Amino acid sequence: MSPEFVLETRGLTKEFRGFTAVDSVDLRVQQGHIHALIGPNGAGKTTVFNLLTKFLPPSRGEILYQGKAITGLQPNEIARLGLVRSFQISAVFGHMSVLENVRVALQSKLGNSFRFWQSERTLERLDQRARQMLDEVGLLGFADTLAIELPYGRKRALELATTLALEPTVLLLDEPTQGMGAEDVEMVIGLVRRAAAGRTVLMVEHNLGVVSQLCDRITVLARGAILAEGDYASVSANPQVREAYLGSEAAVLEEAHP
Template sequence: MAPEFVLETRGLTKEFRGFTAVDSVDLRVEKGHIHALIGPNGAGKTTVFNLLTKFLTPTRGEIIYRGKPITAMKANEIARLGLVRSFQISAVFGHMSVLENVRVALQQKLGNSFHFWKSERTLRELDERAMQLLADVDLETFAQTLAIELPYGRKRALELATTLALDPVVLLLDEPTQGMGGEDVDMVVALVRRAAVNRTVLMVEHNLSVVSRLCDRITVLARGAVLAEGDYESVSANPEVREAYMGSEADAEEAHV
């Protein structure tokens, strides 16, 4: 059976005053996969994410989502279709409780930020769904904690919960383990694996150990263009990838590529 690609780019290009940040990128993300976008600093990974979610407008090329072109659509329209970037809505308000943060995200899914006129029953139903989402990311015991008081790793879990509140079909994760120590990294890996059930995930990630543990397929960018693509074993064995991504044998050994 031929693979079903839920998200594709064709010749995706972004130029800034003569500088080509993304250069004719063809990307195909298979439904149900966890797909990583990796590469050295300045490779164009975040720019690709910004193009996919329409934070930036492509200079050339096409974005296809579930078989339909979305290149001309606006960011909020794309999010409503189910292509959601984690931390895109950033509904993590430090002086609100963890539960209240998720409820705000659920209200956004309904089409408004706040529903003061809604019945107590409706708000209670939102609380029930919010608690389910908190349980999904192991935060139910923190429901009444102010978000500002959460440890860093738990804040990332809350950000993930607010994103899942939007019912994403494709979840875009931008450096989910950035700045984390080993214990928090292990927690986030488990959360991403859980969030990926019945979903497709495209992630930018610098931690190659995380990529090797999570991802079905990897696309490597260098200087804005696709350098290699495949599973972790084939990509990590590619000498061009090792040279471009690591820069030196010492770096490669440190990152276990």
């Protein structure tokens, strides 16, 4: 594998009782890029994410990270290597403060336990770093707010902060703008740009306007297989891609990149 590719799959396949959800996918993610997986509903995008992070075992194929095979590793081992995922649905501790959520994520770097039993004084040692991370995602002013009280867009920002606390080398984002209004979408675009500094981002995203603004390279999936790859201009002009999206979604391809 060329050292420029931080993450690679070879013939990655997932079958469910005769149905092929992911079909011989050869994915190559370049170091330092923001790389998008796009495609119509049911194309296999989230299944690929589940395979990469070992929430699903592949039926066949190989996954390589920084040139080493990781196909047989467990999800926690994948995360410790620096391949860290955020989920499509915001996952935070609603009845803990925003600061406490980030502090718990920082604790996971200390070992295998969240160490809820430790004294408040010991945990407060992590507060300075937690506040720095909240400042990076625009949440410092919400440090003492219960996570459940945050607006949806701010909850996604908190989730990103807790994900970054795990110090990822490759950050996998599953639908980071799902369900957001235009104002929150613009906020998240800025957050992803900042998160991408010094690391690689692989994202599944339905909002093609977001993809056109953020991504260096795009892989289009259809029926579990790679349909096209390239920058946004090339994939949006591809007749097969346009056919796969059809109707209103094809129009969005034009609007996102006139």
